[in-house]
Amino acid sequence: AQTVTQSQPEMSVQEAETVTLSCTYDTSESDYYLFWYKQPPSRQMILVIRQEAYKQQNATENRFSVNFQKAAKSFSLKISDSQLGDAAMYFCAYRSDPPDSWGKLQFGAGTQVVVTP
Amino acid sequence: DGGITQSPKYLFRKEGQNVTLSCEQNLNHDAMYWYRQDPGQGLRLIYYSQIVNDFQKGDIAEGYSVSREKKESFPLTVTSAQKNPTAFYLCASSPSSTGRNLGYTFGSGTRLTVV
Numbered sequence: 001a002q003t004v005t006q007s008q009p010e011m012s013v014q015e016a017e018t019v020t021l022s023c024t025y026d027t028s029e030s031d032y033y034l035f036w037y038k039q040p041p042s043r044q045m046i047l048v049i050r051q052e053a054y055k056q057q058n059a060t061e062n063r064f065s066v067n068f069q070k071a072a073k074s075f076s077l078k079i080s081d082s083q084l085g086d087a088a089m090y091f092c093a094y095r096s097d098p099p100d101s102w103g104k105l106q107f108g109a110g111t112q113v114v115v116t117p
Numbered sequence: 118d119g120g121i122t123q124s125p126k127y128l129f130r131k132e133g134q135n136v137t138l139s140c141e142q143n144l145n146h147d148a149m150y151w152y153r154q155d156p157g158q159g160l161r162l163i164y165y166s167q168i169v170n171d172f173q174k175g176d177i178a179e180g181y182s183v184s185r186e187k188k189e190s191f192p193l194t195v196t197s198a199q200k201n202p203t204a205f206y207l208c209a210s211s212p213s214s215t216g217r218n219l220g221y222t223f224g225s226g227t228r229l230t231v232v
Contacts, residue, residue, distance in 0.1 A: 009157075035220050045207065045223035091159060103148050103167070103211055104175070105221060107159040 002027045004094050006108035013082045014116050021077045021111045023092030031097040034075045040088040087115040119144045123208050123224035129232050130202060138193045138227045140208035147213045149191040153177060154205040166191055203231050
């Protein structure tokens with residue numbers, strides 16, 4: 001079974017600065033998907049960014065970008081120009097390539113991002 | 118607008134009672150999932166369903182049951198056999214578990230507390 005590890009329980013960043021969240025995973029598969037989800041205090045889960053393992057190019061969504069290192073099984077999230085609205089719990093998640101996986105997501109324990117003015 | 122509706126938002130259960138959490142989606146998604154969230158443990162999969170009338174146990178299915186009689190609905194029952202049911206429960210769906218590059222759409226969750 002795949003495992004997802006987020007080693008930073010909490011990260012603090014000042015407004016307008018950059019913060020990087022780490023995520024590592026363990027898998028023997030060659031094709032899979034990786035996601036970062038954001039959970040603000042409302043507890044609504046919001047998809048931030050996703051990456052297909054077969055793509056070498058790192059995904060980018062506005063101020064959010066990833067550093068995907070397939071050989072190292074690492075998938076870090078960089079938040080640039082941090083805003084107060086970025087304060088939330090961030091979860092890294094892994095999904096095997098179907099059909100064997102039934103589309104299940106495996107989540108890490110989460111990293112709490114605190115943004116200070 | 119399409120989405121997933123979970124109800125109720127807060128639920129209180131007495132010892133020995135069964136309670137049912139509702140999850141309804143109007144996204145025409147095939148696959149649906151139930152996750153449990155506890156502090157410091159991320160989300161753990163309880164049950165999942167790919168099609169109507171079919172579902173599979175996840176990592177922590179003991180003490181829970183589900184049904185999938187309609188594509189839109191995937192209710193979760195927390196039975197008296199679940200020894201520590203106090204948690205936040207999230208329902209999710211995706212277009213197809215066999216499709217590529219698919220993330221989930223989540224509901225807003227139900228907070229269950231044993232009193």
